[in-house]
Amino acid sequence: MKIGLYPGTFDPVTNGHTDIMGRAIKLVDKLIVGVALNEAKKPLFSVEERIEMMQSEAAQFQDVADIEVRPMDGLLIHFAERTKATFIVRGLRAVSDFEYEFQMTSMNQRLNDDIETVFLMADPQHQAIASRLIKEIARLGGDVTPFVSAFVAQKLSEKI
Numbered sequence: 001m002k003i004g005l006y007p008g009t010f011d012p013v014t015n016g017h018t019d020i021m022g023r024a025i026k027l028v029d030k031l032i033v034g035v036a037l038n039e040a041k042k043p044l045f046s047v048e049e050r051i052e053m054m055q056s057e058a059a060q061f062q063d064v065a066d067i068e069v070r071p072m073d074g075l076l077i078h079f080a081e082r083t084k085a086t087f088i089v090r091g092l093r094a095v096s097d098f099e100y101e102f103q104m105t106s107m108n109q110r111l112n113d114d115i116e117t118v119f120l121m122a123d124p125q126h127q128a129i130a131s132r133l134i135k136e137i138a139r140l141g142g143d144v145t146p147f148v149s150a151f152v153a154q155k156l157s158e159k160i
Contacts (some may be wrong), residue, residue, distance in 0.1 A: 001029045001030065002030075002087075003084055004030070004031045004085060004087055004088070004118070005031075005034055005076075005079070005083055005087070005088050006024055006033045006088075007072055007079070008034070008035070008036060009041055009131070010033075010053070010054055010131070011045050011131050011135075012045060012050070012053055012148060012155065012156060013053045013152055014126070014148050015146075015149070016127075016147075017054075017057070018149070019123050020089065020122065021033065021057065023120050024089040024120060025061055025065035029066065030065075030068065031089070032067075032069075032070060032083050032085060034071075035047055035050045035051050037071055037072065044160075047071050051069050051070075053155060056152075057149060057151075057152075070083075075111070077112050087117065088108065088116070088117045088118070089118050090119050090120070091122055092119050092120070092122065093122045093129075101117075138157070138160050144156055
């Protein structure tokens with residue numbers, strides 16, 4: 001069984017994240033979405049809220065894929081080992097993403113060379129979308145609906 005792990009903070013989940021998830025399910029028998037507990041990033045949403053939003057987004061794929069959304073803590077590679085993931089899925093938007101992801105992949109490979117990392121390019125319509133920017137747009141009263149689902153937009157509205 002090919003198990004993929006799609007990790008992230010997802011604060012909040014964007015249409016770009018959903019696009020990568022939709023493409024990742026074509027490569028695996030099961031996709032585990034690991035929602036990071038990384039408090040150092042000072043997320044706007046709790047891990048429970050982020051899991052709820054990601055589960056809502058994953059529901060659109062329920063007829064085509066086995067997707068499990070779980071909280072994730074500690075080292076990514078250790079979480080991948082615990083979930084028996086055969087590879088890690090990462091989305092790339094721009095060259096700046098590549099530098100960081102290249103370093104992470106190199107370190108993960110040193111820690112466990114049996115787990116591969118697969119990069120999926122963001123669809124051009126989603127390349128500029130970043131959770132950080134979505135939160136800023138929402139805080140300043142802008143319309144986030146082109147960038148997130150209606151459910152996530154409502155959650156942002158309630159939170160901000």
